[in-house]
Amino acid sequence: MNEFSRMEKMLGKSILNKLNGVSVLVCGLGGVGGITFEMLVRSGVGNIILVDYDIFETSNLNRQILCLDNVGNLKTKEAKARAKKINPNCNIRVINKKIDSEFFNGFNYEVDYIIDAIDDVNAKVLLIKYALEHRIKIISSCGTGNRLKPELLKITNIWKTEYDPLAKKIRKKLREENITYKLPVVCSSEKPIIKSSDCVGSCALVPNAAGILLASYVINDIIK
Secondary structure: OOOOHHHHHHHOHHHHHHHHHOEEEEEOOOHHHHHHHHHHHHOOOOEEEEEOOOEOOHHHOOOOOOOOOOOOOEHHHHHHHHHHHHOOOOEEEEEOOOOOOOOOOOOOOOOOEEEEOOOOHHHHHHHHHHHHHOOOEEEEEOOOOOOOOHHHEEEEEHHHOOOOHHHHHHHHHHHHOOOOOOOEEEEEOOOOOOOOOOOOOOOOHHHHHHHHHHHHHHHHHHHO
16 A cells, blocks of 8 residues: 555556646645645645745644744745655655746746646736746636635636636736636635735635645546
């Protein structure tokens, strides 16, 4: 028995080999991205590129699965160390940079999927444009803060969201760029508890459920 023996019983060895050969770019390792990354590792995805420039803070302890006794440490470093305990054979590369207009200069990694779990609108649009230009499948997370009901999350496209200020900003940017792509997103139909844009609260329920949906979208697309 190995760490993936139960998956092999369900999916078969050929599917595990397929998962092991895929490369996924995970952008953002917060409440959403951290659990996304862990689900990919635990599902046998063999090649993951992590992008995050931030460190863990005490306020992350209430919802971020990667945040334990490592406050003050780089999220990418801690994520890689945790993943190696789960699947030592997982090939993980880390990029400790902010996604901006210079980010993709010299970016020469082969990527099959991009998972966008960041909350910077400009960075999200840059990822979308890069994915479209290079024919890479991408899925993005919309807002998960100020919400309590994970059952109201769903996978849809960016033009069909509701009650989501972040999605609204993304749509505006896409229109400005004349991009009509039906970007797959994980979003909630729950009205935010706090409506002020400068006050975002969060608990563990919705961000983690959103992250699992992001990973599920990619994994199920791989195994068909």
